[in-house]
Amino acid sequence: MTTQKSDRTAENFATVKRPQDMKMKTPAFWTAAILMLAMVAPASAADETHARQLINKVCSACHGRKGTTTSPNFPRLAGQQPGYMKGELTEFRDKSRKDPDAAPMWGWARSLSDQDINEIAAYYASQNPIPGERGEESLLARGKEIFETGIPANNVPACASCHGANAEGNEGAPRLASQHASYLTRQLGDAFHDSTLRPEAVAMHFVVKGLNDADIKALTTYLQSK
Numbered sequence: 330m331t332t333q334k335s336d337r338t339a340e341n342f343a344t345v346k347r348p349q350d351m352k353m354k355t356p357a358f359w360t361a362a363i364l365m366l367a368m369v370a371p372a373s374a375a376d377e378t379h380a381r382q383l384i385n386k387v388c389s390a391c392h393g394r395k396g397t398t399t400s401p402n403f404p405r406l407a408g409q410q411p412g413y414m415k416g417e418l419t420e421f422r423d424k425s426r427k428d429p430d431a432a433p434m435w436g437w438a439r440s441l442s443d444q445d446i447n448e449i450a451a452y453y454a455s456q457n458p459i460p461g462e463r464g465e466e467s468l469l470a471r472g473k474e475i476f477e478t479g480i481p482a483n484n485v486p487a488c489a490s491c492h493g494a495n496a497e498g499n500e501g502a503p504r505l506a507s508q509h510a511s512y513l514t515r516q517l518g519d520a521f522h523d524s525t526l527r528p529e530a531v532a533m534h535f536v537v538k539g540l541n542d543a544d545i546k547a548l549t550t551y552l553q554s555k
């Protein structure tokens with residue numbers, strides 16, 4: 330029996346049907362033949378999960394393929410905490426996160442199953458965040474100070490106590506590092522002041538009461554560049 334397999338194609342494999350022919354082939358032949366069939370089989374769109382198709386065709390249009398969009402209109406998702414993202418996607422799905430700025434999210438989230446949400450959150454969490462533009466040094470220094478020690482006179486707690494020393498987030502609070510300043514400003518300056526818009530964010534409804542515009546500018550400049 331020949332051991333020369335390189336001239337065998339998937340096509341002549343397909344013509345081999347009879348049991349007596351099959352008995353003549355070695356296991357190695359069948360392994361090679363099956364591998365060749367796998368290689369010629371067209372990769373069908375059905376192989377892609379629903380979540381993966383959405384990431385590639387829908388989410389990437391606004392958030393970027395790797396969640397590092399440079400458009401300040403859309404939040405970055407790369408490296409975001411998976412538990413937090415699952416929570417937000419569920420809240421967009423049931424429209425309980427109802428800031429009108431989140432309107433683009435309601436429609437897309439409606440079609441997501443729990444399985445899609447898990448897969449999407451795991452995908453973006455595994456992407457590498459890229460720090461944004463550095464701002465003025467004085468703002469960076471003041472932002473870092475508030476982030477690490479809070480503003481005791483105004484009852485503002487240290488952000489780091491919940492969001493992590495490097496704003497990387499954890500199971501309880503989202504990553505803030507590398508996020509667009511304009512998105513962070515919308516949350517701190519508007520969304521969290523009306524407790525009905527992001528009702529789950531109870532801690533933040535309290536935190537923002539002690540922040541003025543200058544504090545928010547310093548914090549968001551610091552966080553974006555981190």
Ligand code: HEC
Binds near residue numbers: 388392449
């Ligand atoms: C048309 C643009 C657009 C598309 C498409 C889109 N998003 Fe969004 N997404 C937004 C905007 C705008 C926000 C910010 C909403 C706000 O300000 O409250 C957002 C917010 C989010 C957030 C919350 C981020 C945070 O830090 O709280 C997640 C998670 C998210 N999107 C995931 C997705 C996923 C997954 C898809 C694909 C199924 C998707 N988005 C498709 C525009 C879009």
Ligand code: HEC
Binds near residue numbers: 476502532
């Ligand atoms: C007691 C814990 C706690 C403290 C202290 C805290 N946060 Fe938060 N923060 C949270 C939690 C929890 C969320 C997520 C809320 C949700 O699920 O909607 C959040 C959400 C946020 C968001 C929204 C992120 C996004 O992607 O939409 C921003 C911005 C933010 N916090 C900034 C700050 C800043 C700045 C400080 C300090 C001045 C601070 N936080 C202090 C717990 C905290």
